[in-house]
Amino acid sequence: MSARRSVEVEGLHHGGVPIPMACRVGPLLVSSSVLGQDPVTGALPDDVAEQVALVFANVRRVLEAGGATTDHVAKLTFHVRDRSARAAIDEHWLAMFPDPASRPARHTVPGDLPPAFHVQCEVLAYVTEETP
Template sequence: MGRRRQVIDVPGVAHGTMPIPMGVRIGQLVFSSGIHGLDPQTQRIPEDPARQVALAFQHMRTIVENAGGSTDDIGMVIFNLAADEYRPLVHAEWVAMFPHDDDRPARNTHIMPLGMGMIIHILMTAAIE
Protein backbone atom coordinates (compact mmCIF):
# COMPACT_ATOMS: atom_id res chain seq x y z
CA MET A 1 0.00 0.00 0.00
CA GLY A 2 1.45 3.38 -1.02
CA ARG A 3 1.79 6.41 1.16
CA ARG A 4 -1.16 8.75 1.21
CA ARG A 5 1.00 11.82 1.75
CA GLN A 6 3.30 12.94 -1.07
CA VAL A 7 6.16 15.16 0.10
CA ILE A 8 6.82 18.15 -2.16
CA ASP A 9 10.33 19.60 -2.33
CA VAL A 10 11.78 22.84 -3.64
CA PRO A 11 15.28 22.12 -4.97
CA GLY A 12 17.87 23.94 -2.88
CA VAL A 13 15.34 25.14 -0.30
CA ALA A 14 14.61 23.50 3.05
CA HIS A 15 13.94 24.29 6.67
CA GLY A 16 17.56 23.78 7.69
CA THR A 17 17.96 20.66 9.78
CA MET A 18 14.33 20.66 10.93
CA PRO A 19 12.35 17.59 9.80
CA ILE A 20 9.75 19.63 7.92
CA PRO A 21 8.92 19.23 4.21
CA MET A 22 8.32 22.33 2.08
CA GLY A 23 4.89 20.98 1.25
CA VAL A 24 2.68 17.92 1.02
CA ARG A 25 -0.05 16.69 -1.26
CA ILE A 26 -2.88 14.54 0.02
CA GLY A 27 -5.34 13.64 -2.68
CA GLN A 28 -6.22 16.84 -4.52
CA LEU A 29 -5.04 19.16 -1.75
CA VAL A 30 -1.60 20.75 -1.46
CA PHE A 31 -0.44 22.36 1.78
CA SER A 32 2.77 24.31 2.17
CA SER A 33 4.90 24.57 5.24
CA GLY A 34 6.27 28.04 5.86
CA ILE A 35 7.65 29.37 2.59
CA HIS A 36 10.51 31.79 3.10
CA GLY A 37 12.69 33.75 0.70
CA LEU A 38 15.78 31.55 0.92
CA ASP A 39 18.09 31.91 -2.07
CA PRO A 40 18.81 28.37 -3.30
CA GLN A 41 22.12 29.52 -4.83
CA THR A 42 23.60 31.02 -1.66
CA GLN A 43 21.56 29.13 0.97
CA ARG A 44 20.94 32.50 2.64
CA ILE A 45 17.97 34.78 3.10
CA PRO A 46 18.82 37.92 1.12
CA GLU A 47 18.93 41.27 2.89
CA ASP A 48 17.01 42.87 -0.01
CA PRO A 49 13.28 42.72 0.89
CA ALA A 50 12.15 42.73 -2.77
CA ARG A 51 14.40 39.75 -3.51
CA GLN A 52 13.04 37.87 -0.49
CA VAL A 53 9.46 38.43 -1.59
CA ALA A 54 10.22 37.40 -5.19
CA LEU A 55 11.95 34.21 -3.99
CA ALA A 56 9.07 33.33 -1.64
CA PHE A 57 6.58 33.67 -4.52
CA GLN A 58 8.90 31.63 -6.75
CA HIS A 59 9.04 28.86 -4.12
CA MET A 60 5.23 28.92 -3.78
CA ARG A 61 4.97 28.40 -7.54
CA THR A 62 7.52 25.57 -7.42
CA ILE A 63 5.61 23.77 -4.66
CA VAL A 64 2.31 23.79 -6.52
CA GLU A 65 3.97 22.86 -9.84
CA ASN A 66 6.00 20.04 -8.24
CA ALA A 67 2.72 18.75 -6.82
CA GLY A 68 1.35 18.51 -10.37
CA GLY A 69 -0.61 21.75 -10.52
CA SER A 70 -0.21 25.40 -11.36
CA THR A 71 -0.78 28.75 -9.69
CA ASP A 72 -4.36 28.51 -11.02
CA ASP A 73 -4.91 25.80 -8.38
CA ILE A 74 -3.93 28.00 -5.42
CA GLY A 75 -7.00 28.72 -3.31
CA MET A 76 -5.67 30.40 -0.16
CA VAL A 77 -2.50 32.28 0.72
CA ILE A 78 -1.58 33.58 4.16
CA PHE A 79 1.22 36.12 4.36
CA ASN A 80 3.16 36.78 7.53
CA LEU A 81 5.15 40.00 7.15
CA ALA A 82 7.73 41.47 9.51
CA ALA A 83 6.30 44.97 8.93
CA ASP A 84 3.43 46.61 7.07
CA GLU A 85 5.95 48.52 4.93
CA TYR A 86 6.56 45.31 2.91
CA ARG A 87 2.93 45.04 1.79
CA PRO A 88 3.55 46.94 -1.52
CA LEU A 89 6.26 44.39 -2.44
CA VAL A 90 3.75 41.59 -1.86
CA HIS A 91 1.07 43.41 -3.88
CA ALA A 92 3.45 43.75 -6.85
CA GLU A 93 4.30 40.02 -6.88
CA TRP A 94 0.64 39.13 -6.23
CA VAL A 95 -0.61 41.05 -9.24
CA ALA A 96 2.20 39.62 -11.39
CA MET A 97 1.26 36.04 -10.40
CA PHE A 98 -2.52 36.63 -10.39
CA PRO A 99 -3.12 39.44 -12.93
CA HIS A 100 -6.92 39.11 -13.24
CA ASP A 101 -9.06 40.90 -10.64
CA ASP A 102 -11.76 38.24 -10.90
CA ASP A 103 -9.41 35.23 -10.65
CA ARG A 104 -7.27 35.47 -7.52
CA PRO A 105 -6.97 33.22 -4.46
CA ALA A 106 -8.31 34.20 -1.07
CA ARG A 107 -5.66 35.96 0.96
CA ASN A 108 -4.88 37.14 4.46
CA THR A 109 -1.90 39.10 5.81
CA HIS A 110 -0.54 39.21 9.36
CA ILE A 111 2.16 41.51 10.68
CA MET A 112 4.44 39.74 13.16
CA PRO A 113 8.06 39.33 14.16
CA LEU A 114 9.92 36.83 11.97
CA GLY A 115 13.31 35.37 12.78
CA MET A 116 16.51 34.77 10.83
CA GLY A 117 16.32 37.99 8.81
CA MET A 118 13.01 37.04 7.18
CA ILE A 119 10.57 39.75 6.17
CA ILE A 120 8.06 37.30 4.59
CA HIS A 121 6.69 33.88 5.41
CA ILE A 122 3.94 32.32 3.27
CA LEU A 123 1.40 29.55 3.92
CA MET A 124 -0.43 28.26 0.85
CA THR A 125 -3.23 25.80 0.12
CA ALA A 126 -4.07 24.56 -3.37
CA ALA A 127 -6.59 22.12 -4.83
CA ILE A 128 -5.44 20.22 -7.92
CA GLU A 129 -7.94 18.40 -10.12
Protein backbone atom coordinates in the same frame (compact mmCIF):
# COMPACT_ATOMS: atom_id res chain seq x y z
CA MET B 1 0.41 3.00 0.75
CA SER B 2 -0.38 6.34 2.39
CA ALA B 3 -2.65 8.85 0.69
CA ARG B 4 -0.31 11.54 1.98
CA ARG B 5 2.87 12.44 0.08
CA SER B 6 5.66 14.75 1.22
CA VAL B 7 6.76 17.31 -1.36
CA GLU B 8 10.42 18.28 -1.36
CA VAL B 9 11.93 21.03 -3.51
CA GLU B 10 15.62 21.05 -4.36
CA GLY B 11 17.38 24.02 -2.75
CA LEU B 12 14.54 24.81 -0.32
CA HIS B 13 14.56 23.56 3.24
CA HIS B 14 13.79 24.39 6.84
CA GLY B 15 17.31 24.40 8.22
CA GLY B 16 17.71 20.66 8.58
CA VAL B 17 14.50 19.98 10.54
CA PRO B 18 12.44 17.05 9.24
CA ILE B 19 9.64 19.12 7.67
CA PRO B 20 8.79 18.84 3.96
CA MET B 21 8.20 21.96 1.86
CA ALA B 22 4.63 20.81 1.26
CA CYS B 23 2.26 17.90 1.63
CA ARG B 24 -0.14 16.52 -0.95
CA VAL B 25 -3.21 14.51 0.09
CA GLY B 26 -5.33 13.69 -2.93
CA PRO B 27 -6.16 16.99 -4.63
CA LEU B 28 -5.12 19.10 -1.61
CA LEU B 29 -1.65 20.67 -1.58
CA VAL B 30 -0.58 22.56 1.56
CA SER B 31 2.85 24.14 1.98
CA SER B 32 5.03 24.66 4.99
CA SER B 33 6.55 28.13 5.25
CA VAL B 34 7.97 29.25 1.93
CA LEU B 35 10.82 31.70 2.48
CA GLY B 36 12.60 34.31 0.41
CA GLN B 37 15.59 31.98 0.32
CA ASP B 38 17.85 31.82 -2.73
CA PRO B 39 17.56 28.16 -3.80
CA VAL B 40 21.13 28.12 -5.16
CA THR B 41 23.00 29.78 -2.29
CA GLY B 42 20.51 29.28 0.54
CA ALA B 43 20.96 32.94 1.47
CA LEU B 44 18.19 35.30 2.56
CA PRO B 45 18.68 38.76 1.03
CA ASP B 46 18.58 41.71 3.43
CA ASP B 47 16.21 43.63 1.14
CA VAL B 48 12.45 43.10 1.66
CA ALA B 49 11.63 43.40 -2.05
CA GLU B 50 14.26 40.80 -2.95
CA GLN B 51 12.91 38.39 -0.34
CA VAL B 52 9.36 38.87 -1.61
CA ALA B 53 10.45 38.21 -5.21
CA LEU B 54 12.14 35.00 -4.08
CA VAL B 55 9.07 33.97 -2.06
CA PHE B 56 6.90 34.19 -5.16
CA ALA B 57 9.48 32.32 -7.27
CA ASN B 58 9.72 29.65 -4.57
CA VAL B 59 5.92 29.37 -4.34
CA ARG B 60 5.93 28.51 -8.05
CA ARG B 61 8.60 25.86 -7.42
CA VAL B 62 6.62 24.33 -4.54
CA LEU B 63 3.44 24.27 -6.64
CA GLU B 64 5.24 22.60 -9.53
CA ALA B 65 6.84 19.99 -7.26
CA GLY B 66 3.38 19.24 -5.85
CA GLY B 67 1.81 18.84 -9.29
CA ALA B 68 0.00 22.18 -9.21
CA THR B 69 0.03 25.54 -10.95
CA THR B 70 -0.95 29.02 -9.83
CA ASP B 71 -4.44 28.27 -11.21
CA HIS B 72 -4.90 25.74 -8.39
CA VAL B 73 -4.10 28.19 -5.56
CA ALA B 74 -7.03 28.80 -3.23
CA LYS B 75 -5.25 30.91 -0.59
CA LEU B 76 -1.89 32.46 0.24
CA THR B 77 -1.06 33.57 3.76
CA PHE B 78 1.86 35.95 4.22
CA HIS B 79 3.58 36.42 7.56
CA VAL B 80 5.48 39.72 7.57
CA ARG B 81 7.79 41.44 10.00
CA ASP B 82 6.38 44.84 8.95
CA ARG B 83 3.19 45.73 7.09
CA SER B 84 5.23 47.87 4.68
CA ALA B 85 6.14 44.59 2.91
CA ARG B 86 2.62 44.61 1.48
CA ALA B 87 3.66 46.97 -1.33
CA ALA B 88 6.23 44.46 -2.61
CA ILE B 89 3.77 41.60 -2.09
CA ASP B 90 1.08 43.46 -4.08
CA GLU B 91 3.44 43.96 -7.03
CA HIS B 92 4.19 40.24 -7.35
CA TRP B 93 0.61 39.27 -6.45
CA LEU B 94 -0.74 41.25 -9.40
CA ALA B 95 1.85 39.72 -11.72
CA MET B 96 1.03 36.17 -10.56
CA PHE B 97 -2.74 36.73 -10.47
CA PRO B 98 -3.51 39.46 -13.04
CA ASP B 99 -7.22 38.61 -13.48
CA PRO B 100 -9.27 40.32 -10.74
CA ALA B 101 -12.08 37.81 -11.36
CA SER B 102 -9.75 34.86 -10.65
CA ARG B 103 -7.58 35.57 -7.62
CA PRO B 104 -7.15 33.34 -4.58
CA ALA B 105 -7.91 34.48 -1.06
CA ARG B 106 -5.04 36.20 0.74
CA HIS B 107 -4.21 37.06 4.31
CA THR B 108 -1.26 39.12 5.51
CA VAL B 109 -0.33 38.69 9.15
CA PRO B 110 2.24 40.88 10.91
CA GLY B 111 4.32 39.05 13.46
CA ASP B 112 7.60 38.41 15.16
CA LEU B 113 9.67 36.56 12.56
CA PRO B 114 13.25 35.35 13.05
CA PRO B 115 15.76 38.21 12.50
CA ALA B 116 16.74 37.45 8.87
CA PHE B 117 13.14 36.94 7.69
CA HIS B 118 11.05 39.78 6.32
CA VAL B 119 8.33 37.56 4.86
CA GLN B 120 7.22 33.96 4.65
CA CYS B 121 4.25 32.46 2.86
CA GLU B 122 1.95 29.47 3.19
CA VAL B 123 0.08 28.07 0.18
CA LEU B 124 -3.18 26.17 0.01
CA ALA B 125 -4.02 24.69 -3.39
CA TYR B 126 -6.63 22.29 -4.74
CA VAL B 127 -5.46 20.36 -7.79
CA THR B 128 -8.52 19.49 -9.84
CA GLU B 129 -6.63 17.41 -12.38
CA GLU B 130 -3.40 15.48 -12.41
CA THR B 131 -0.46 17.36 -13.89
CA PRO B 132 2.80 15.70 -14.84
